[in-house]
Amino acid sequence: MKFRNIICTVAALGAIGMSTVSCTGKFDDYNTDDNATTKVTPGMIATQLILNITDIGGSKYSIYHSMLQKQVVWCEGAQEDNQYNMLSRVGFGDYTDFTNCQKMILEAASQTEAVQNSYKGLAKFLKAYRLYGITMKLGDIPYSDSNAAEGGNFTPKYDTQHDVFAHILEDLESAESLFASGAKFEGDPIYSGDPAKWRKACNAFELKVLMNMQQVADQSDAADLNVKSRFARIASSGNIFAGNDDNFMLVFSDAAGQQYPLYNNQHMSFYATSSYLIEPLKNLNDYRLFYYxxxxxxxxxxxxxxxxxxxxxxxxxxxxxxxxxxIHADLMDCKPNQRYLQPAGEPIIRIGYMEQNFILAEAALRGWINGSAEEYYKKGIRASMEFIAQYTPAGETYNHGKEITAEYIDQYLAQPNVQLKSNFDGALEQIITQKYLGSYRQSLDYECWFDHRRTGYPAWELNPSTNLNDEQNKFPIRWRYSQDEIDYNKANLEEALNRQYGGNDGYNEKMWVVPNAVETPIAGKTITDFGK
Incomplete structure (x- = not known):
């Protein structure tokens, strides 16, 4: 899927060694002349950089995270790796964006100081966002040397995961401060360059990062990161998402090259919906089923x-x-709702108000913040339902006679089996599982998978006879480093592997941020029983 047709060519060396960048522009909303070649502007570069982190790809690529997170079942030939827990190697191609970030800042040098601040804030946010996703999959990664290729260093050292998270938090807080002193900037397809919206996005994303540090929050080697106090400060700052209108999300349209990923997707004949999604919705009399x-x-x-x-x-x-x-051949499974097969589909959220409320609910449950865990939990459910209703065309074709209305949402939230349980484990299961139910067809990266690794919820079952992980009685808990790193940066990679995992780049090595990663299902728990 292409947006705005900005073309950037990159000469790369090794893992992250992007040494040259050239861009030419021919794009839609941000151009002055469709047929003229113009000087690269910071807005042009910003557009592509933002779209790079919001676009989840077309065709089958847009479905892989849903397979790994057990929301989609694939019915094509042999077992699909992601569905059956076989993780891949992770490359460092995303690092190439950081040189473009520097190019964007340089091109903004003639702008006012306030506009420059916004572009600088955007660059820091993008770096933190990208490297968070990579470190959560691998562990130690290059961070402080992430732009080293500009100085001729094509074999960057690896920072410890502790230091990676320290840099992420520092960059997000710096980005938020820069946006606070920034001004509206060009090239933003998400928030139209509104720095106030970007401040909220930085803070909402930092809350997510901090919650994913939950297992190390009380450890001595994380004391300098002040996980809980940072979280509380941001949560009470007044600069976090206040509604679905604040969502960091990509909106699709019927314009050429800007359609929803499942529109005209040739792979839809193999798509089936998982019982892990359907059964809990049925148990809760949840009308989202009829919209999904x-x-x-x-x-x-x-x-x-x-x-x-x-x-x-x-x-x-x-x-x-x-x-x-x-079963699929007998037509006894469910394909996605027709609303997902329309050109505009629904917006795809990367950082969202729904998710933020469930994160706050968990924080309140853990005593990190004041306030009612149940109130945040119910706000999360309401946000999910209101978002779905807002972005679904009217009529039974799309809701199958089970319309989500304001009255229905109130009735749903009043059900006895929806009330937050009084015991910690029961309440945590409800919070995480409702986040999972609300994330269908959304691209919160791999957050549901990270939640499962961190908490054991959603309570997925493990079938050793179909599990493709190296250890058939365990879920994998990390990906592996790329072959490029083995080929071009072996000494630094081996140092990182020895430091973290005794030299083993295995799928079940436990990284610093999740020392108690969940590898086996919680006894007596299954997601298909949720809500009964």
Whole structure:
């Protein structure tokens, strides 16, 4: 999927050694003449950099995270790696954006100081955002040397994960401060250059980062990061998301090259919805089911109404592939709702108000902040439902006769089995699982997978007979470093592996940020029972 058709060519060496950048522009909303070549502007570069972190790719690429997070079951031939827990190697191609960030700042030198501050803030946010996603998958990564190629160093050292998180937090707080003294800037397809919106996004994202440090928050080697006090300060700052209008999200349209990833997606014939999503929604009488899925054709052909819960069977994402394929061939599974197959689909959220409320609910439950965990938890559910209702066309084609209205949301939140439980483990399961149910077709990176690794929730089952992880009785808990690093930066990579994992680049090595990573299911828990 392409947006604004900004073309950047990169000459790279090694893992992150981008040494030259040249850009030419021919783009839609930010140009002065579609047919003229113009000087590169900071806005042109900003547009592509922002779209780089919001675009999740077209075709099958947009579905991989949903497979790994057990929301989608794939019914094409052999087992799909992501669905059955086989993780890949992670490359450092995203580092190339950092040279473009420097180019953006240089091109903004003629702007006012306030506008320059906004571009500098954007660069710091983008760096923190990118490297958070990489370190959460791998552990130690280059951070302080991330722009080393500009000085001719193509073999950057690896920072410890502790130091990576320290840099991420520092960059996010610096970005927020720069936006606070910034001005509206050009080239922003998300917030139209509004620095006040970007301040909120920086803070909302930092809350996510800090919650993912929960397992080390009380450890002595993280004392200098002040995880809990930072979280409390940001949560009470007044500069966090206040509603869905603040979401950091990409909006699609019917314009050429800007359609929703599932529109005209040739792979949709293999797509089925997971029982891990469908069964909890049924148990909670949750109308989001009717907005997420189309009824099984085999059910409606047999006379079952599209408005009936019985028309929505889910497939077991840990089940035998041949069994799932046979059920799929008999049309007894659910494809995505037709609303996802329209050109505009729905916006894809990267940092959202719904997610923020569930993070605050967990923080309140853990005693990190004052306030009611249940209140935040219910705000998260409400935000999810209101977002879905807002971005769904009217009519039974899309809601199958189960419309989400304000009255329905109030009724849903009043149900006894929706009330937050009084015991910690029960309440945590509800908070994390409701976040999971609200994240369908959203791209909060791999946050649901990270939540499962950190807390054990959502309570996914493990089937050793279908699990493709090296250790068949365990979920994997990390990815592996890229072959490029082995080939071009071996000495620094080996130093990092020896420091972290005794030299082993394995899928079940425990990184610093999650020393108690959950590898096996919680006894007696299964997500398909959630809400009963």
């Amino acid at each position: 899925c189309s009824p099984a054709v085999g059910k409606t052909n047999a006379g079952v109404a599209a408005s009936s819960w019985d028309a929505y069977p889910g497939l077991d994402p840990a089940g035998d592939q041949s069994v799932n394929n046979a």
